[in-house]
Amino acid sequence: MAQNVPQEGPPEGVRPDDPAEIGRRVLRLRGERGLTQRQLAEPAYTPAYVSTLESGKVRPSEAALRHLAERLGVGYEELATGRPAHLAAGLRLRLTDARRALATGAPEDAAELYRTLYEEALTHALTQEQADALLGLGDCLLEAGELADARDRFAAAEHLLADEPLPRRVPAIRGRATAHLLTGELRYACYLLESTLDELNAAGLHDPEALLLLYTASIAPYMDMGAHARAAQAAELALALAPRVDDPALVAGMHRGVARTLIAEGRIAEADASLTKAQELYRHLHIRTELAHCHWMRGYVHAQDGDLERAENELRTAREILASKRAALFTEQVEVELADVLRRRGKTEEAEALLRPLLLTSGADDMGGTETDEALAVETGGDETGAGTLGARRGAVHAGGAHRLLGLIAEERGDTERAEEHYCAALSLLERSSAVGDLADLCRLLGDLLRRTGRVEAAMDAYRTGLGHRAAPGTTTLGPAPAAPPM
Known part of the structure; x- marks a missing residue:
């Protein structure tokens, strides 16, 4: 099968519409067609003009280029820019x-x-x-x-x-x-x-389309920051814009984003219906990553609704699709949420086996890990520069979630020291990312742990910090929300 090989372009730093480049093209094409300068020029121009043009000493007008292109049997754009026809x-x-x-x-x-x-x-x-x-x-x-x-x-x-x-x-x-x-x-x-x-x-x-892209994209950071009212407003505006957008992928993304606000409002059936619409569109479009995100969010919906078996099935499906596409970061994020469901279902060892490789900085990816490995992972939040690990600069919210889950697992086993290390590592990650709702929950967990181990003053500090995050949810850097466009 013939390959589409690009033609040789001008030297680096030289524009293809530079007079010298145009002159070289005219000279090359004239030679290929066996035309003299007079034959190319007549009847509208002189041979001297063609000679001057071919030497790059004059920039030809559009009219001249159109005349020359017609005589040379090429398109105007190809002669003017060097781009092959239909490129x-x-x-x-x-x-x-x-x-x-x-x-x-x-x-x-x-x-x-x-x-x-x-x-x-x-x-x-x-x-x-x-x-x-x-x-x-x-x-x-x-x-x-x-x-x-x-x-x-x-x-x-x-x-x-x-x-x-x-x-x-x-x-x-x-x-x-x-x-x-x-x-x-x-x-x-x-x-x-x-x-x-x-x-x-x-x-x-x-x-x-531009507004729908922006409103849909803003839902996730608003939700993670605890700005639920602002997320709901963005979702309403996205829904209002959707009928005016022809791109089905954009509309599917809108339905997926809106589902998050419906979940926060306890409207589980509506959230599931919105995700079903998104799934149908993505399946029709064969967009596998976004389809996986729908399974991922449906897993979250079922987990919120207490149906942990269906949640596990949806999250495993999402994980399988993303892993097959080698979408590394998204796969790791799903694994954190799957581990949460597994822990709640009593499958603690499987949950821990999923979480530890996401945070370790060495190859100790089994459940046991070494003391040094675990301590380093808690201290640094994982190897933030390498693929395959979550950390402060790569999936910080889910890295915090992984530490939170490992803390819960350690606490359930009676290892309060290790639990505290994980909670503190999670707190550090979530404070950097301003994930307010998760921060408040984590402060409560840490406060309960500190109170049970007799450190009442430290526990009170943790509770106060959590209340502070809960009392001032989700302010963004601009203050008031963006004005709504006229619909």
Whole structure:
């Protein structure tokens, strides 16, 4: 099968529409067709003009380029930019193929496609296609858990689109916010999303798709910060926008996000119905990662409702899908939530076996682990730079959750010293990420432990800290919530 090999582009740092580059193209094409300068020039231009143009001493007008393109039998754009005919359309088609590869396969495989497409778009100065390739690469890196690299790709895409209208830059901003959220920087994620919403509304740029992306993305950090009212407002606005959006993947993401607010309000049946809609759309679109997220959240819904057997089944399904796609960070996060359900079902050893490898800094991945390994894991929150471990800069909220669960397991076994170490490690991680609801619960656990071991004053301090977090839930860096767009 013939391969699509890109044509050789101009030297690095030289624009393809530079007069010298255009002159070289005209000279090459004229030679390939066996035309003299006079034959190319007539009847509208002189041979001297063609000679001057081919030497790069003059920038041809659009009219001149159109005349020359017609005489040379090529398209105007190809002569003006050096891009082969239909190159941009071909690249966009292959970007769709890369998106499909990410939806159905491993992120590193899709990443190779996106890197190739980015290089081709760069060679031919196709800014939009460069940005789309960077966005896709950022999504691949998010799935792989390489959060800093993902953030850099989204920032590069946003920079490329700096002169474009704000709605065009929203996917890159949302990607950056998601990377910060997964890192545990909840407040900064909210800042990015809220400031963009305010800018869109202030400029009257009420683009439904851009607004739906931003409102849906803001639900998760709001919920983790305990700002449930603000999350509910974002969900209502997303629901109102959905009928005006044609992209089914965006609508499915909205249904998944809205389910979180319904769960918080105790509307379990409605949350399950919302997730069912999302699952149907993702299944139809063959988007496996997002389908796994639906199973993941349905597991959470059933766990909240006390149906632990169904919760375990849904979470195992989510874990299986994500592991098969090699989506490392998401797989680890699901394993933390699965471990919680397993512990509640009395499967303590299996829960512990899931949790320990997520936090250890060495290869001791069995339940026993060494004293040194465990102490180091508690102290550092895991190896934050390597793949396969949760920590302060990689899945901080779930890293805190893993320590919390290990603390509960240790406490149930009567090992109060180890339980306290895990609770304190969890507290450190969650304080950095401003996960208010989890912080309040953790302070209560720590306070109860300290009280039972006779340290009443320390217990009172822990309770006061928890009450402080509960009393001032979920303020974001901007203060008032973004203004709602006119519907």
